[in-house]
Amino acid sequence: MSTTLIVVGLGLAGAAYVGRLALQTGKLVSQNAHKIPKPSFSSYYKGGFEPKMSKREAALILGVSPSTSRTKLREAHRRIMLLNHPDRGGSPYIAAKINEAKDYMESQSKKSM
Template identity: 40%
Template sequence: MSLTGRVHWIAGLIGGALPFVRQYILNHVYHRLNQQRGDNEQSGKNGQSANHTPPPTSSNGNMSRNEALAILGLKETASEDDIIQAHRQLMQKLHPDRGGNDYLASQLNAAKETLLKR
């Protein structure tokens, strides 16, 4: 319509830019909310800081209880239900079918097995 003279060229530019601006703002808000949600999940229930990274597992393949607790983000007093719930939540995020990788999934499984040994 700007080309035919029915609408001023500035209005045409604004109208053409609105979808791009809207998409940019929505993407920004979406990423900000996901970042806050991730920070809250890491520091919320388990009482750990959001910048905590679990230590690497030992090279001999046997995972210690402390390493397993760190991988699942749990405290020493975690119950069996807490272990299962933490494993399930992390596996939903890090499963290879959902964009994670085999190594992370195997570490989560090994941590769960180590903690649930009877």
């Protein structure tokens, strides 16, 4: 009889611990949910890619203005790569074009300095 009470007590304590852990994990997930970038498909780049990258195309791919600052360029690149990275199910071709656009924009900003 006392063994049964001990086993039931341990079972309840274990269930309470797992429930508390689940609640804490749920709170952490909901607190960090706003940090994950949301895809916005309202202003995505429509059309194919040009054979040679231009400043206009690079700016359209990254979603920035052609005369944007270096920090905004890097933020835009990071945001888009988080959504399109091949390790997360994105296309390697699209990721290559995003990287090419960033490199092109950075090289153009170096030339204008």
